[in-house]
Amino acid sequence: MISNAQIHFNDSGTPVADNFDDVYFSNDDGLAESNYVFFEQNGLHERFKSHPRKHFVVAETGFGTGLNFLNTWARFKQSAHNNSVERLYFMSFEKFPIKLSDLKQALEAWPTLAPLSKQLCEQYPMALQGCHRLEFNQGRVVLDLWFGDVQNSLPQIAYQRKGIVDAWYLDGFAPSKNPDMWQQTLFDSMAHLSQENATFATFTAAGFVRRGLQSAGFECKKVKGYGRKREMVVGTLIATTEHATTPQYYQQDAATLSQVAVIGGGIASSCLKYHLAKRGIKTHLFCEDDALAKGASHNLQGAVYPNLQSEYGIPSEFYAHSFLYARRFYEQLIKAGHVFDHQWCGVLLQSVNDSKKAQHEKLAASKVFPEQLIRSVDSVEAQSISSIDTPYGGLFIEQGGWVSPVQLTKSVFDAAESLTPGENHFAIHIEQLERKPDGWYLTSNKQTFGPYSDVFVCAGEHSDRFEQTKDIGIHGVRGQVSHIHEGVASSKLSTLLCHKGYFTPSQDGLHCMGATFEKHSKSRAVTEQDNVTNRQQLAGFYEGTEFDKSLGSIDSAKAAVRCCFNDHTPMIGQVQDKSDLLQAYDNIKRGKFYDFTPQVMPHKGLHIATGFGARGLCTAPLVTEHLVASLFQEPLPFSERVHEALHPARLTIRDMIRNKI
Incomplete structure (x- = not known):
C-alpha cells in the first residue's frame, strides 16, 4: 500500500519531507531553479520546435509538488504556436505522494502557475500504486503519475524494441538523503527506456552519479549549477541497445x-x-x-464501479485504474458542457451471505486499496449511507455511481x-x-x-x-434488467446497492433491478420469467424490510448481451x-x-x-x-x-x- 508523504513547511514556506529531511525545492526560487536545471539544460524550448515525432516524452524520478511538471507544461503552452510537437507526455514517479491539501499549499507559492495548478489539483489522484493517467487541454498534455518506488515502477512500463523517453529530469531528494533511489539499476533503466539521443539533467554533481550514468551509456558533462550550487551534470544517451519489456509476441507495431x-x-x-x-x-x-x-449500452441506468480483489494482481490493477480514469474522463465531459444523466452516489457492496461477508472482510483486511477508493462499513453505517433499512454491512465505493449509458x-x-x-x-x-x-x-x-x-x-x-x-x-452472456416502480421507502435509496445483482436509486419513478446471467446466449429477447427471477432474487435478500415491501410492479425490462472471454x-x-x-x-x-x-x-x-x-x-x-x-x-x-x-x-x-x- 502506498503511504502519503509526511511534510512540514519551513520558515521560508518551503515544503520539507520529514522522512528525508530535505526540501522539495529551493528556498530561494524553486520555479527558477526548476526551469534552469531541468527545462533549459535539456534544451526543451528548441527541441519542441524541431522534434521528429508529434509527441515528446519527459520522464522525472520524483514528482514531489509537481513543480517541474507545471513549469514544463507552462513553457510548452507558451511556445505552442512554434512547436512541431503536438502532444506532451510527462511521466513521473513518486514513492510517497504528498496529500492534496499539502499540494495546494505548496503550489500557492507560484501564482503565475495558478491556472495550471488548479487543474492539477482537480485531477490529483489518491495514493494507489500504479500508473494514474491525467489528461489536460483535451489530451494535448498527459501526466502519467506512477505511485510507488521508482526502482519497482520502471520495469513495469511497457515498451518495445525502442525506448520512449526523450528527456529525463533526474530529480528526487539529494543522493545522501535518498540513497535507495540513486542506484545503478536506476541509471540502466533510464537507458533502456530512452529514445536515441535522449538527454538528462540533474541538480547533483556527485561523482558516483556521473559514473553510473556513463556506465549506462550516457555521455556526461558538468555545467554551472543553479544559484549557490557550483556544478550540475547533464548528458546525452550515446550507447543504445535493443531492449524491451514487452515480449515479441505481445508487441504492437505502429499503425x-x-x-x-x-x-x-x-x-x-x-x-x-x-x-x-x-x-x-x-x-x-x-x-x-x-x-x-x-x-449492450442501452440500459436506462448503468453501474460504474471497479471489480476489486484482496490482492493487487492484474484484475485489481486493471479495474482500479480503469475506474479512476473513467471518473476523471466523465467529469471532463461534464465540464466541457456535455450532458448525461448520472449520479455519483457511491456503490454499496452488501455482505448478503457468509461467502460475500468473508470476501469483503478479506479485502478490507488486506489494506491494498486506500479507503478513499473502498472501505468497510457495518450495517449501521450502511443504513446511513443508503437511507433505507438494509440489514447488511459490506464495502462502500464512494466514488462509484450510475450513468445513463445511452x-x-x-x-x-x-x-x-x-x-x-x-x-x-x-x-x-x-x-x-x-x-x-x-x-x-x-x-x-x-x-x-x-x-x-x-x-x-x-x-x-x-x-x-x-x-x-x-x-x-x-462468448455471449445474456442479461435482463427489470424496471420496477419505486415505493415510499425505496424512493429514499441514496446509493447503488450490489448484492448478487444490483439495484439503482430511482430515476423518473423507476429502479433498475438485475441482472440475470445466462451463459453462451446472444439473445436480446425480454422474458417475463427473468423479471420474476430478478424480483425473487432481491426479495431473497431484503424480504421483510420496508424498502422491499414498498416496491411496486415491474414496468418494463431490457435484455442485452455481455461479451466475455474465458x-x-x-x-x-x-x-x-x-x-x-x-x-x-x-x-x-x-x-x-x-x-x-x-x-x-x-x-x-x-x-x-x-x-x-x-x-x-x-x-x-x-x-x-x-x-x-x-x-x-x-x-x-x-x-x-x-x-x-x-x-x-x-x-x-x-x-x-x-x-x-
Missing part, C-alpha cells in the same frame, strides 16, 4: 492510421473514436443500428466530433472485410466502403462475425491469425522464448476492441486509450502485465506455453 473505420455503436466505439479524434484522426463509423447505444455514449461521440469531425454511417450492416493491396474494404449488402489503412471492430457480441475474427473466442478480460489490438501465430512462435512449445520466425500478419491493420463484459462503462475509456496510444508508439497507461493480459494473442500464447496446442 498508419491514414484512413480509419470503426465498426460499432456502443460506449467502446465512442471512446475509441474520441481518443483517435483528440490525436487529429478522422474516423468513419459504421453502426448497424439506426442510432448509437442500442446494444446519453453517455452520445456525449462521448459528440465530444469526439467536436475535436475531429468524422463520417458516420447508421443502419449499415457490414457483412465482410477484405484486405487488398491498397487497404481494407468493408462490404454491406448495398455498397463497399474503403480503402482504409486501419479498421477497428468494436461490435460487441457481433465482433466475431467476420472471417478474420471468427476464432477470437468470444479469462474475463477485454481484448484489444491487432487481430491475430492463429496459424500465423503458431508458426512464428513454435519454439514456445519447446520452452524456447527466442529464435522466432517473423510473423506474416495477414490481417495487418485490422484491430479489435471487445469483451468488456458487464463493466464497459468502467473500463472502456482507459482500455481504448491504451489501444490508441500503442498504435502511436506513445507511453502506455497500463503496466506491462496488464498490456499482455489485454493482447489478442494471449489465449493462443498461453495454450502454447502449457503445450495445449
